[in-house]
Amino acid sequence: MPDRPLVDGFRGLVVDLDGVVYRGPDPVAHAADALDAAVADGLQVMYATNNAGRPADAVVEHLAELGVHTNADHVVTSAQAGAALLAEQLDPGSTVLAIGGPGVAIALRQAGLDPVSPQDRIDDPAVAGRVVAVLQGYGTELSWSDLKEAAYAVAAGATWMATNVDLTIPTERGIAPGNGSAVQAVGNAVQREPQVAGKPHPPLYLMCAERAGGEVTSMLAIGDRLDTDIEGANAAGMQSLHVLTGVDGLVALASADEQLRPTYLGLDLRALREPYAGVEVAVSGRAGKDSVDGRDSVDGDDVVAVCGDARATVSGRGDDATLVVDGGAVVERARAAVAATWAARDDGRIGIPLPAPMLEALDALDPR
């Protein structure tokens, strides 16, 4: 079968933001053009963000500044996913304590619920008594008294929903505590676990598919982080494209356990329209799988992966195992290297952490 453009056959995309469309204040190269082209091709392009603090309108404005054109119907925040889950579980108009940035209360109101903030006289028993749930999301102005009120409400029996549980959040000045850290602080007080709406849990992805009017299997999730974007896509039953423009590079990818492995790998969003060269893998000593492309036989202790004109070979076992990659384009070499490493690991030839010579080879291949 000839290689087809990756997006062929998909109804829509579910695109992560930081590390895919922008990195901090800067646009990611080629992202805006690729996303506009996807819309022009008739794809439903949805943006899915774990950041609950910003309302969808603010995300739309930010994207417009970067040259990416969309509207609020195509942006789904973890606050919206969390509010929608609560709306399924509660009576319409129920009072919910909104913890976090403005996006949290806005999402609750849009879902037909009645948000109260910790500042809304919640110390008044009459107000506190109406609170049947807590939606906890990220907010730059979050205070300790907000966390106290969340703990009191949960301890009194309120349903507890976290928008997401990312322990850290990248900021312009460095890595800061994310919503998951604040959720853990409340958890320490109440000795309970919340429900979670954001990635890597499926609800955010499921809501994107629903809004796009398609089945989960007709959407392609795109992300830069394995333990949120890709794990979430796998949990939701969605295919995924990992791009090398953000957090996780080839070492993380090659070291990934099965639930963290993406369906596809690209350098950046230009991968969407390019014909996708798949990978063929052969493991020595395995019946029926000792050749690649019907031409190269695999000998000795080798695992070989071929992608386009690139060929990656893992030789040996244990700490001395090596990875050699030649030929092909950068992306073909990356796909072949990752596939060969996964196959060698799944066959029990190597463990985690990966052998040092392989880590060095993977680092050298990483285009980031």
Ligand SMILES: [Mg+2]
């Ligand atoms: Mg990201």
